[in-house]
Amino acid sequence: MKELSQCNVLIVDDNRTNVDVLVDALDDICEVSVAMNGRSALNVITRLHPDLILLDIMMPEMDGYEVCGRLKKDERLADIPVIFISALNETIDKVTAFAAGGVDYVTKPFQIEEVRARVVTHLELQRRKRQLEDNLEQLRILEKQRDNLVHMIVHDMRTPLHGISGYLQLLGLDKSSRLSDAGRKYVQAGMASVKSLIEMVSSVLDVSRMESGQMQVNFVECDLIAIAVEVIRKLESLANGLELVKDLPGEPLMIIADPGLISRAIQNLLGNALKFTPRGGRIRLEIKPRDAGVRVALEDTGHGIPPEYRERIFDKFGQMECGQRKHSTGLGLTFCKLVVEAHGGIIGVDSEVGVGSTFWFHLPMRPPGSADIQLAP
């Protein structure tokens, strides 16, 4: 991190006596530059990118408000803090200065010690802000590297997994093999585990493709109710000891969406509800038109999600745990979020510990970028 003495403060003031005093006051704290008018200041700011600007208001040609306004319009320079320093001491002057983008205001005649203290404070804040920005950038780079590594490993895992799956199938099918009943059970258990691993690998690759924009989203007109009914049909055999309630409109609900992705999103949400709702519980799937779009909600009577986990539950690799029980294994909800967002929608969860959760998403009838696809009247 840059030392305070390496920071640069630009003084912009047309009064030489004021500038002399300010230069003397700040010279031992940091590097000081001086511009005697707004035009010269704007010229040097682009090259110098100072850490702080002390800006007079009343100057000929271009006043301090205009200098600050121009600065704040330039996104490369907008983050440079500006302290106004002026003989104007009415409240309206100070309010105008803050509205123009100033971070502080010092009235003339000023006390040297006060100016020094304010300059040091704002330089410190600016230094820490830049440090945080650098750290964030570093984290983004590391996250990207981690994702690339995970993607590479997971991608390479697919081939051997399919190999294992194939050989296990052959072993199970081979009538002439001398496998005992126990052996056949082990083969079946092995195949189930491999299938589960292949699904995990596919999830990681899907999320990675969605994030990088490499997964194609094919918008077509489709019936959301038919999609939901098909998902329920596939999964209802897993609802062992659970009450599965469908609260769906009696007629088709046509939207523009990618039916494959929406189906998988509902499948993930319903699969989670089935997995985490204790026997004797109830799961309710509700689909309703709402706010020029459609709302899909999956309500369960599971354990509920503690508030501290709700924010992170859609995050990648966010594994939520409550006591001994896992609420998410990592990527299913992230995939749902990416799918919903790719459709211009929003996703969320309402939950109460000990009562249950409602995972919901809202989709527009027509996602952005699908203007050329017509909905049937």
Next chain:
Amino acid sequence: MLSGKESSSLQEILAGLERLIPALETLRPRLCKDTLRQLQNLSWPNGYRDTFDLICLQVSSYRFEEAMQQVKRLQSRMREDTAG
């Protein structure tokens, strides 16, 4: 034509003026004054001193752009004289 000793001093002055340019470009009074102080201690040949004094005056009143123009002019003159 300048003598060998004067010519050598002229190179030093030119080098000092070159060091002054970044300080002027970044409008830094302290850095400018430090460099001007070093230049002040050099032996200036006749005919250049007035321009140098003008540069000092402009820097002390924070007129860095004008000072920069004088420095550029002074450098050109000195280079021409050195070559000639």
